[in-house]
Amino acid sequence: MLTMKTQETTSAEEAALSKWNLRDLRKIPEFGALVAFLALFIFFAIFAPRFFSLRNITSLLTITAELGIMTVGISFLMVSGEIDLSVSGVYAMAGFIFVTLANIFTFPLGSLVALVVALLISISIGFINSRVVLRGGIPSFIATLGMMMFLRGILLGITGGRSISYAGDSLVPSLLTGIMAYRFRPSHFWFIALVVIFSFILNRTVFGNRVFATGGKRQAAYTMGVNVNRVKTACFMISAALAGLSGAIAISRFNLANVSFGQGMELEAIAAAVIGGTLMTGGYGSIIGAAFGAGIMGMVRTGLVMTGVPSYWYNAFVGVILVIAAIVNLKLRSAVLGE
């Protein structure tokens, strides 16, 4: 019973590298998101005349990048078995801090210092989230819901609801999201770079292996010698850092920080992560899938308008796609995991 017959004579290495038969294709967690992305792309290219144009593709990328950077962080955290509802709060908070400080720091590289401070504060918020969850022993859903409300409340309290215009130097805005040739923006490339880096970290490093283990079965990971609390703390900080960066990018694009900025975006990011094949329960997920998930959201947003449907319908579409994607991903996963 214990010794399984070797059905194929492939060596261990070949088995690991031969990804090209259909069964193995399903082993790739982002498979579902990739198919859905292509299907939607073809759909919009047919029904929205100007959808498949450079101008639209770049504006789609701009939306996707800002949501996608946040989604990468939250997917990473979800794989470790936690959730972060405060990402949109961190997004707005980081944006405000960045604008406020950049306006004050008139010395050379002032905006860069402002960005660094905003990111450090974001990371600290992630660290506080991790302490509340791990020391306080409460679910991250509650802890980060509290943090989200707290951050929004502070912003509203301090600003009294007033917006702040960006008046700092143009260094960081042009580094993050200044318009380049053919309306590409640096944020597109930051996004792609971050997807590559975090996908690499998750799949090819010791830390990534332990993130999967911690989210897959915390107690088993612990008994195998994994410091699960340290892993989760790092993931909370990654999630907050990327949310903060995303906020700084968006605010650089609008040149304006507003209190209601990014409201509800945490749910969009979670939806994008789930569409990308990441499990709410942890231990399974994909950063590349997250990128395609965010891409699907961006595509629906621009595509719907171009097919002539009022943008009010956006949420309805996303809701349907989310549920279908979750079901399809579940089926794909059961086939692979044999559950």
Added chain:
Amino acid sequence: MNQKQALVKMENIQKRFGKVRALKGVDFEVYEQEVVGLLGDNGAGKSTLIKILSGVYRPDKGNIYIQGKKVEINSPEEARELGIETVHQDLSLIEKMSVARNFFLGKEPTKKIGTLEVLDLRKMNRECMSGLKQVGIELRSPTEFVSTLSGGQRQAIAIGRAVYFGAQILILDEPLRNLSIREQRTILNHIQEARKQGSSVIFITHNVHHVCPVADRIVLLENGEKLGEVKAGELTPEEIAECIANGQMIEKAK
């Protein structure tokens, strides 16, 4: 077989959870290349005792010596560094990960790409297959998810992993639970194989028939205290079961 110095010596171990005194001063020794059965009813303190040895819990009182040297075991990580590998019941493998990723969890091999330290996936896949083959387990692929394997295969992989990492002390918590008779037989063979390769094995169970075929010595726990111990062949399994049921040793054992 029993040398003068114990490989592991646990002395006057006490542990309390709130008002419950789980361990009331237990002494426990393991010698080189010995299979020790740790036997007792549910709630006797078996799991608590071995979780202290494997670094999951810290004792309230008591000392642990390994080869005569006093040690403190503060985490499972430290236990593994001391050569203590544990197969906890139902807890040892992560279903949503591949066999190879599970196999090396906590001790992942890496290679350098420039200055980056990355997982050596090829080595993981290769060594996992050959390491498991050594203990008689053949798998179709190291990239298979654990969730697709049977209970017996999972148990065998967990034991094979512990043997691969050269466990001096191999702790098995209820290793035969929920296994078919044939799978149980195979696991017992793995245990004997592990001893042959130089490991000492602590075999925790509440079923005397599970442990009698392989144990050199059986330690009986009851209510957080050591009831006594029996060398192989001194008592029949039925007599040992009787001791546990009555809460006292049969006299002829001493």
